[in-house]
Structure formats: structure tokens, C-alpha cells
Amino acid sequence: MEKEILEFIKRRFPIDCNWMNGNCFYFAQILASRFHGDVVYEPIEGHFLFWASDDNFYDWSGRRDYSIEERNKMFTWRNASRIDELLYKRINRDCV
Numbered sequence: 001m002e003k004e005i006l007e008f009i010k011r012r013f014p015i016d017c018n019w020m021n022g023n024c025f026y027f028a029q030i031l032a033s034r035f036h037g038d039v040v041y042e043p044i045e046g047h048f049l050f051w052a053s054d055d056n057f058y059d060w061s062g063r064r065d066y067s068i069e070e071r072n073k074m075f076t077w078r079n080a081s082r083i084d085e086l087l088y089k090r091i092n093r094d095c096v
Contacts, residue, residue: 001054005035006062019060024048025077025096027060039077041091044070048077048095 009031013019019027024047028039031050038051049057049064051074057064066074081088 001035001052002056002063005031005050005052005058008034009058009060009062013060016060020047022095024059028077031058040074041077041080042066042070042074043087044073046095049074051076 013027017023025039028048028050031037031052032039035050035052037053040049040051040057041047042049047059049059051057057066075083080091
């Protein structure tokens, strides 16, 4: 699956349209829609990623590797309002 995702990113999005700075949520949504995974939020960087069924994370830069500790801080966007409602509202207002 990794090869397919990386080829899709390279072929469809050769130009950076602020995918890493301001539009990461939308890029993660595109990948989740195409490859049927989850959008996750990484709170340390304040960054949205696509979490694929191969248990890897992707954004416009490609595959991103995270330690177990870093992974444990991430949460799926669909569960965000249940985890921290105030953070969810702030991110929704400011980023989404």
C-alpha cells in the first residue's frame, strides 16, 4: 500500500499548495477518502496526517515515522471531540 500512496501523492500533487503548512487537514482528508484510512491529529506538531491500513502515517512529504510515545499522543479526528472538546473546537475554528 505504501508504494501506491506515495505514487498517488507524487503524481497528483507535485506542487506544494501549503499541504504541510495550513492545508494538512485537507490533504489528510484527500488521502483518507482515496485509501480508506483515518485522519489523525498529532498534537505536538499540530499536524494532521493520514493513518493508513498498513499502520503508517502519510502527509504531503510522504511516509512519516513516529515513536510509540509519539503515536500514543495522536488521536483520530473523528474521536477528537470526545477526547478534548475545547481543543477540538479550537482546531476546528482555527485550522479546519
